[in-house]
Amino acid sequence: xxxxxxxxxxxxxxxxxxxxxxxxxxxxxxxxxxxxxxxxxxxxxxxxxxxxxxxxxxxxxxxxxxxxxxxxxxxxxxxxxxxxxxxxxxxxxxxxxxxxxxxxxxxxxxxxxxxxxxxxxxxxxxxxxxxxxxxxxxxxxxxxxxxxxxxxxxxxxxxxxxxxxxxxxxxxxxxxxxxxxxxxxxxxxxxxxxxxxxxxxxxxxxxxxxxxxxxxxxxxxxxxxxxxxxxxxxxxxxxxxxxxxxxxxxxxxxxxxxxxxxxxxxxxxxxxxxxxxxxxxxxxxxxxxxxxxxxxxxxxxxxxxxxxxxxxxxxxxxxxxxxxxxxxxxx
Amino acid sequence: xxxxxxxxxxxxxxxxxxxxxxxxxxxxxxxxxxxxxxxxxxxxxxxxxxxxxxxxxxxxxxxxxxxxxxxxxxxxxxxxxxxxxxxxxxxxxxxxxxxxxxxxxxxxxxxxxxxxxxxxxxxxxxxxxxxxxxxxxxxxxxxxxxxxxxxxxxxxxxxxxxxxxxxxxxxxxxxxxxxxxxxxxxxxxxxxxxxxxxxxxxxxxxxxxxxxxxxxxxxxxxxxxxxxxxxxxxxxxxxxxxxxxxxxxxxxxxxxxxxxxxxxxxxxxxxxxxx
Numbered sequence: 001x002x003x004x005x006x007x008x009x010x011x012x013x014x015x016x017x018x019x020x021x022x023x024x025x026x027x028x029x030x031x032x033x034x035x036x037x038x039x040x041x042x043x044x045x046x047x048x049x050x051x052x053x054x055x056x057x058x059x060x061x062x063x064x065x066x067x068x069x070x071x072x073x074x075x076x077x078x079x080x081x082x083x084x085x086x087x088x089x090x091x092x093x094x095x096x097x098x099x100x101x102x103x104x105x106x107x108x109x110x111x112x113x114x115x116x117x118x119x120x121x122x123x124x125x126x127x128x129x130x131x132x133x134x135x136x137x138x139x140x141x142x143x144x145x146x147x148x149x150x151x152x153x154x155x156x157x158x159x160x161x162x163x164x165x166x167x168x169x170x171x172x173x174x175x176x177x178x179x180x181x182x183x184x185x186x187x188x189x190x191x192x193x194x195x196x197x198x199x200x201x202x203x204x205x206x207x208x209x210x211x212x213x214x215x216x217x218x219x220x221x222x223x224x225x226x227x228x229x230x231x232x233x234x235x236x237x238x239x240x241x242x243x244x245x246x247x248x249x250x251x252x253x254x255x256x257x258x259x260x261x262x263x264x265x266x267x268x269x270x271x272x273x274x275x276x277x278x279x280x281x282x283x284x285x286x287x288x289x290x291x292x293x294x295x296x297x298x299x300x301x302x303x304x305x306x307x308x309x310x311x312x313x314x315x316x317x318x319x320x321x322x323x324x325x326x327x328x329x330x331x
Numbered sequence: 332x333x334x335x336x337x338x339x340x341x342x343x344x345x346x347x348x349x350x351x352x353x354x355x356x357x358x359x360x361x362x363x364x365x366x367x368x369x370x371x372x373x374x375x376x377x378x379x380x381x382x383x384x385x386x387x388x389x390x391x392x393x394x395x396x397x398x399x400x401x402x403x404x405x406x407x408x409x410x411x412x413x414x415x416x417x418x419x420x421x422x423x424x425x426x427x428x429x430x431x432x433x434x435x436x437x438x439x440x441x442x443x444x445x446x447x448x449x450x451x452x453x454x455x456x457x458x459x460x461x462x463x464x465x466x467x468x469x470x471x472x473x474x475x476x477x478x479x480x481x482x483x484x485x486x487x488x489x490x491x492x493x494x495x496x497x498x499x500x501x502x503x504x505x506x507x508x509x510x511x512x513x514x515x516x517x518x519x520x521x522x523x524x525x526x527x528x529x530x531x532x533x534x535x536x537x538x539x540x541x542x543x544x545x546x547x548x549x550x551x552x553x554x555x556x557x558x559x560x561x562x563x564x565x566x567x568x569x570x571x572x573x574x575x576x577x578x579x580x581x582x583x584x585x586x587x588x589x590x591x592x593x594x595x596x597x598x599x600x601x602x603x604x605x606x
Contacts, residue, residue: 004444006470010407028502041561044509048517049554051510055373056521056547057365058540077551089506093514096490097482098376099440099475103403170410174462179455207544208551216552 001069001157001193002094003109005102007178008160009168016160017107023084023115030081046078047089054090058200068197068204071113071153072121072146076209079221080122087114108160112153121149139206146205147198151190154197158182158189355534362539363529370522377515380487390589391581392489393496398593399481400497405596406473411603415469421592422476429483437479445472487511495576505574513557521550 008016031043053070074083088110094100101109125145129138162182165175180188212220390398406418426434445468452464481490491507524546536542 004448004471005403005474006407006467010404013407028500041509041565042555042558044506045513045517045554045558045561047506047510048513049551051514052370052517052521052550053547055366055369056543057362057369058543085506089503089510092503092507093510096478097487097511098373099444099478099482102474103400103478104407172461175455175459176410177467179452179459179462179464184458203540204544204547207540208548211541211544211548212551215548 001109001112001154001189001197002091002101003105003112003157003160005104007102007164008105008108009164009177010104012160012164012167012177013102013104013107015107016105016111020088020107020110020115023111024088027081027084031079031085034079034081042078043082043085044089046074046082046086047093050074050083050086051090051093056204058204068201069113069117069150069153070201070204071117072125072142072149072201073205073208075118075122075149075221076125076142076145076205077212077221080118082221083118083122084114087118108157112156112160116156117149117153120152121145124148139209142206142209143202146201150198150201151193154189154193155186158186161185161189358532358535360529360532360536360539362543363525363532366543367522367525367529370518370525374515374518374522377487377511377518380483389484390585391583392485393493394586394589395481395485396490396493397496398589399477401593401597402477403474405600406470406477409600409603412466414600414603415466415473417599418596419469419473419476421596422473422480425480426476429480433483437476437483440479441472441476444475445469492576501574501576504576509561513554516557517550517554520553521546524549 050070053073054067057067071083071087074086077083078086091101091106091109091114095103095106095109122145125141128141128144131137132140159182161178161180162185164178165181168176170176178185389395402418406415409415426437429437448468448471449464452467455462455464488508488511491504491511494504494507495501528542528546532542
């Protein structure tokens with residue numbers, strides 16, 4: 001799922017990177033807060049664990065092998081915030097030193113694998129675990145968390161790929177970056193992840209979870225009662241999806257209804273996309289078509305990236321403000 | 332004493348007399364082999380770069396890191412073939428002064444990435460009229476080569492330290508630095524475990540996932556233990572929770588040359604995009 005460079009436009013990369021800044025800021029703050037006796041080294045060593053885990057090949061039917069990402073597992077073991085930092089560092093290392101995954105696409109890769117995957121996986125895990133309080137319920141939580149975390153992360157990557165030909169074409173109408181539209185990129189990315197990679201991820205996560213449950217039951221991350229911050233971040237995720245599209249400000253009209261139908265039928269967990277799109281349409285007025293105003297295109301890109309950053313920071317500050325308020329009452 | 336010798340003399344156990352004709356059933360254990368090979372590759376890369384002596388004729392790490400980032404950004408933004416060819420030529424020139432072994436591994440990775448992209452984009456050639464994937468392949472080739480040139484000519488702890496100039500917080504640099512060190516330590520540990528697993532798996536291993544998750548689970552427990560040990564060691568040495576990266580900038584002839592080339596490329600890029 002590592003997106004290489006030049007598949008996404010530089011402006012998409014800039015927006016995805018900007019989207020990660022508040023996530024990283026919140027994660028660093030939460031990690032310092034939650035693990036007061038931390039353990040700064042835990043982050044680095046967690047990152048090397050996450051890096052090495054991607055090197056473990058697991059057997060697949062037919063004698064082939066594949067590897068798991070282990071994002072949800074890390075979130076269950078270390079907590080989603082520490083998992084976010086660990087996976088980010090592992091991805092940075094892969095991009096900078098091993099040439100695996102792009103340098104410009106680093107923000108997008110982090111968004112999919114260091115944000116969506118661990119946070120959604122952990123949220124799902126907690127949601128099911130809190131409702132079905134039996135040992136089987138916990139296993140169901142691990143299975144659902146790791147499966148949906150990975151599949152939705154692959155869906156995000158597919159959306160990032162798929163919007164490129166809609167937004168960036170040269171004078172002759174040829175796509176400049178990834179040439180595949182959403183109708184191709186979503187099935188191509190999501191179906192293999194639903195059928196193969198998701199299953200590998202589930203098996204790997206469940207077996208390690210079982211092993212650790214038996215040998216070291218105290219090793220798991222104990223999250224507090226404050227789950228609202230996670231919900232806040234997830235709400236942020238829903239807002240971010242249309243922002244990725246907003247970044248360019250053109251081509252909204254090119255969305256045919258057929259394409260939107262494809263998005264809906266592409267997978268079971270696509271529910272939030274149309275919701276995001278519905279919100280996205282209301283943004284259209286904010287971003288006038290810059291060819292009309294006569295500004296150079298680069299200016300439009302920079303402007304929209306800045307706008308994205310400003311909106312994101314505001315949204316995250318508002319969310320953290322809402323989360324902080326009840327906490328003060330408790331004190 | 333007499334009783335025991337009598338017993339031994341009387342009956343030799345049957346299993347000792349039987350011929351050994353046990354042939355273990357063959358099993359597909361490519362997953363262990365692949366994991367071992369992958370780990371060994373990473374470990375040898377980490378080891379080779381940490382033993383590298385500082386090259387007097389090479390530019391300093393911050394200059395190289397900033398230069399590589401600039402090159403990647405310009406490559407991504409350009410629409411001109413001439414600029415792309417110039418960048419590739421410059422990178423190939425840089426590559427040409429390296430050792431043969433390094434050249435072949437960098438080229439293998441760069442061509443591999445370009446070929447993979449070509450296969451991935453091939454259907455688009457038939458789907459979209461007049462579409463050519465050559466540009467993306469060339470760009471990817473240049474980027475992968477630029478990154479590999481950086482990572483093979485610069486010590487990784489220096490690269491991590493140089494990230495301070497790109498406004499990356501000290502905390503991240505510390506985490507990155509310790510990650511590199513612990514990949515080696517934990518990697519060696521898991522390599523030993525995987526080899527033990529391979530040696531002990533005689534015949535058909537019916538629970539491959541259990542075996543592998545045992546290795547990964549133990550790796551996690553070991554990593555927690557190591558983190559605690561490192562934290563105690565840091566506290567003992569007076570660590571208060573703040574980590575500062577101290578950089579001493581050395582600016583030599585190689586740096587000036589490196590900077591001049593990159594500024595030249597930037598000017599060329601601006602000139603082309605205006606024209």
